[in-house]
Amino acid sequence: MLNAVRPFVRGARKLVAKSKLRSLPGNGFPQSVLPAAAYLVSEKTDERAEKIADRIEAERDRLASFGSQKVDILYSPKPGSAGSTVTADLRPSHGEVMQFSMEQVARTGKTRRWGLFMHLLAREHRSANILELGTCAGISGSYIGSSPHCQQLRTIEGSPALAELARSVLPLTVSNPTVINALFDEALDDILPVIEPIDFLFIDGHHEKIATLHYWQRVRPKLRDGAIVVFDDISWSQDMRDGWNELVREPHFSHAMDFGIVGVCIYRTAGTKPPRQWDLRAIAGVGKGVGNPHGWRN
Template sequence: MSPLRLAADYLLYRARAFKLHGVHSPFIFDLYHNVLRHTGYFPAYTHVETLRLKLLQDNRQLKITDLGAGSKSLPSKQRKVKDIARTSAKPLKYGQLLFRLVNHFQPKTIFDLGTSLGITTSYLGEARKQAAIYTFEGCPNIAGVARENFRQLGLHHICLVEGNLDETLEQQLQQVQQLDFAFFDGNHRYAPTMRYFELCLARHHEQSVFVLDDIYWSGEMKRAWKEIKAHPQVMQTVDLFFIGIVFFRTTQPKEHFTLHF
């Protein structure tokens, strides 16, 4: 998507977005006040951001195997670690939001669909050290760096599943009874996004939380987000522009929220 189209979408989002006083659902009000807009400090923030700074200075060249939609800013098959860290990792604001979501909901089984260098995965791991965390990466060389990073942070409860997500996701889902939390960042195209969502949906439950990255990244992602919101098993969604959050709470009415973040 062109920068102008993305900017136009963002202006439309800002025009629709509510702040705290405009939210009437008690569940969403609490989530917005205590999680989304939380401004307190957690030591894990420093752990992961120190790792990010180290990676932003890492000049190692990696040969890239890209099985997803690819990088708009890094089309080369040879990339420096520091460039991947600069363009592929979620910014601090959103990595720390994912930390707070996991810290708040305390999921036992977490799937991270798109490891990259492991910065976002590390935020998930720091938030819930008692969880079983499965993160999926298609490029062996990037996966090797991510494993180094998990070891450095002592996140031994993270299992990195290497290979094509089209194959590994379904295989790993068969090994778990239920899926409490999932972050979808593995392929920014319509068909794979919907396929991964439907696969994970087979293991969801009433309290599951799914988070989708870059819901306005392209026309295909906008289409996927629209269809996910309309899915009969999806009950509540929160649009934060760069990410979308999905809930399945049947005890509450089906509602969609666009919140200022």
């Protein structure tokens, strides 16, 4: 019975997604985000982007084929571990170092669908200088950094083994990748004083509310006006959702777009009122539920 109903539910969701998508143009929605949003509905894009995705997915499969071989990864710490407010001298402690199998590592990277979504975002935005916090094996970095206008992808990873892996994965599709093996704050201490204005920032690691707000605030002065800022896993936990609910009140964003899995914001250097908010979970086909991650130890 359930199986019989499923295609109808899927069809109804698609209709809602299409109708929501149709409502966006001419309604003040950022032009540069439209193709990526449309892709989430059609799941079809051009041949060049699909070929890049095929190359990245072949590499993901190769990584997964190492099966149960183990690699260190920094798991996200418990909510509250960084205190209750962002202070100027805050340095959030990273979470527990866990061992993931190569299969898990391959799965941890953003999926083809979300990878292509970010590739299209970076392409339409003509992002040249890209910074990623949370490399893992370099899957999302490959999608974003292979966008045609990328001149420099810098990506930060705390696990030496994962940074090493990413150094072999990224050059397959990205022309100028730099993998920095350090904790986020240590790497930012080094690069922020010298980095050119950032066009695209992707924060995908240390998924804890205060830590996320802290990293965003640290990088903010180095963003170019109009930069894209993508926050991953905004519904991973209630704590991350609370973080997103603070970000959508941030006057330094002109738009805050909730795709359920990721939050996409447009940065503005000067702003006095909260951003325009867009609930685009229907477009992404994502429900309003919030995750309850396990693995946190007292």
